Amino acid sequence: MNKPTKADLLANTVEHIDITAIDARPVVDAYRHTAFQARNLARAADIYSMMLADKECAVVLTLAGSLISAGMKKAIVTLIENNMVDAIVSTGANIVDQDFFEGLGYRHYIAPGSPEAPVVDDMTLRDLAIDRIYDTYIDEDELRECDDTMRKIFDALPPGAYSSRELIDAMGAYLEEHHADIEGVVLACHRKRVPIIVPAFSDCSAGFGIVLHQMARPEAGAHVAFDSGKDFRELTQVKLINPSTGLLMLGGGVPKNFAQDIVVAAELLGNDAPMHKYAVQLTVADSRDGALSGSTLREACSWGKVDVVHEQMVFGEATTTFPILASDAYHRAAWKGRPERRFNDALANQPVAN
Ligand SMILES: NC(=O)c1ccc[n+]([C@@H]2O[C@H](COP(=O)([O-])OP(=O)(O)OC[C@H]3O[C@@H](n4cnc5c(N)ncnc54)[C@H](O)[C@@H]3O)[C@@H](O)[C@H]2O)c1
Numbered sequence: 351m352n353k354p355t356k357a358d359l360l361a362n363t364v365e366h367i368d369i370t371a372i373d374a375r376p377v378v379d380a381y382r383h384t385a386f387q388a389r390n391l392a393r394a395a396d397i398y399s400m401m402l403a404d405k406e407c408a409v410v411l412t413l414a415g416s417l418i419s420a421g422m423k424k425a426i427v428t429l430i431e432n433n434m435v436d437a438i439v440s441t442g443a444n445i446v447d448q449d450f451f452e453g454l455g456y457r458h459y460i461a462p463g464s465p466e467a468p469v470v471d472d473m474t475l476r477d478l479a480i481d482r483i484y485d486t487y488i489d490e491d492e493l494r495e496c497d498d499t500m501r502k503i504f505d506a507l508p509p510g511a512y513s514s515r516e517l518i519d520a521m522g523a524y525l526e527e528h529h530a531d532i533e534g535v536v537l538a539c540h541r542k543r544v545p546i547i548v549p550a551f552s553d554c555s556a557g558f559g560i561v562l563h564q565m566a567r568p569e570a571g572a573h574v575a576f577d578s579g580k581d582f583r584e585l586t587q588v589k590l591i592n593p594s595t596g597l598l599m600l601g602g603g604v605p606k607n608f609a610q611d612i613v614v615a616a617e618l619l620g621n622d623a624p625m626h627k628y629a630v631q632l633t634v635a636d637s638r639d640g641a642l643s644g645s646t647l648r649e650a651c652s653w654g655k656v657d658v659v660h661e662q663m664v665f666g667e668a669t670t671t672f673p674i675l676a677s678d679a680y681h682r683a684a685w686k687g688r689p690e691r692r693f694n695d696a697l698a699n700q701p702v703a704n
Contacts, residue, residue, distance in 0.1 A: 366424035374677035401596035414601030418448035442554025500559025596628030602643025
């Protein structure tokens with residue numbers, strides 16, 4: 351292959367799967383009578399439909415890994431727009447570097463070759479300012495624009511400490527004003543008043559934006575800051591407002607534990623908080639490595655976080671399992687008549703002053 355140009359390498363865009371155009375119900379019905387992860391996936395899909403049919407239950411979606419850059423954005427937006435998700439806990443990469451980034455008009459690109467055998471060497475990519483996530487490319491110059499847009503959003507806010515939810519809602523308002531025609535998770539949540547909480551908000555493009563913002567305004571009380579305690583308090587409030595909850599977890603990591611811990615926090619506040627009534631996790635991690643990402647949902651029961659009646663782990667990479675589960679739930683339509691919960695509006699009225 352001749353030395354490729356940047357335009358050569360950034361030619362084929364990642365396209366987002368439309369779960370409304372694919373009906374996965376027959377696949378799930380067939381999987382139900384098989385074994386191993388196929389049967390686990392069918393059971394997980396059934397539990398997700400159960401959560402949606404249970405009108406008392408609020409659904410918390412957790413996201414880790416690189417899901418938006420991998421074509422999962424439209425599926426998640428479908429869940430948001432149809433009241434199939436009431437709150438989101440995510441890593442910053444999914445929400446800022448990937449979803450907000452695409453909301454600004456930028457795209458992710460299909461890299462030639464496979465993650466195991468990339469065709470273009472990474473030094474060439476470095477020279478061209480192309481970043482690689484396994485088999486996906488990103489234009490690094492566009493990522494710098496994303497960092498700078500984050501700085502501008504922070505510059506425009508009154509100084510003070512904010513939860514990630516408040517800042518992500520401000521990002522949604524920015525997209526509504528400047529790019530209202532581009533579909534995305536941040537914009538859909540802003541419109542549907544679904545809170546997005548990113549517990550490690552500095553560990554993404556928002557981190558670059560806040561460094562630029564704070565260094566330009568170093569005086570005490572002159573800049574925006576991230577209030578991580580408020581993140582946890584706000585998600586706990588969701589549990590207090592709506593005690594019956596279910597978890598749909600894509601990947602593990604910080605979002606998995608953060609979303610599970612709200613049961614304990616609500617209990618510490620003296621509430622009779624029930625464990626998460628339903629829990630599904632789609633993950634590649636298993637219990638061999640001793641880490642949180644692969645710890646079983648049954649183990650979470652010992653901590654008082656997840657009930658063991660309706661829980662299912664599915665071991666598989668989420669870009670293969672999630673579209674099937676989401677399409678099945680969309681077409682079974684247990685979400686029809688489910689109320690819009692608009693927790694973002696309720697959380698704006700905080701019981702604790704800033
Ligand atoms: N992922 C990225 O490309 C990226 C980029 C920039 C910054 N970051 C930051 O790094 C931190 C860690 O985030 P992370 O997203 O890499 O999480 P992570 O790698 O910690 O993921 C947690 C776990 O989720 C599971 N998982 C991840 N992707 C999966 C998939 N596709 N299918 C099934 N299971 C999957 C794995 O078990 C993984 O160990 C965050 O603060 C994030 O903002 C991540």
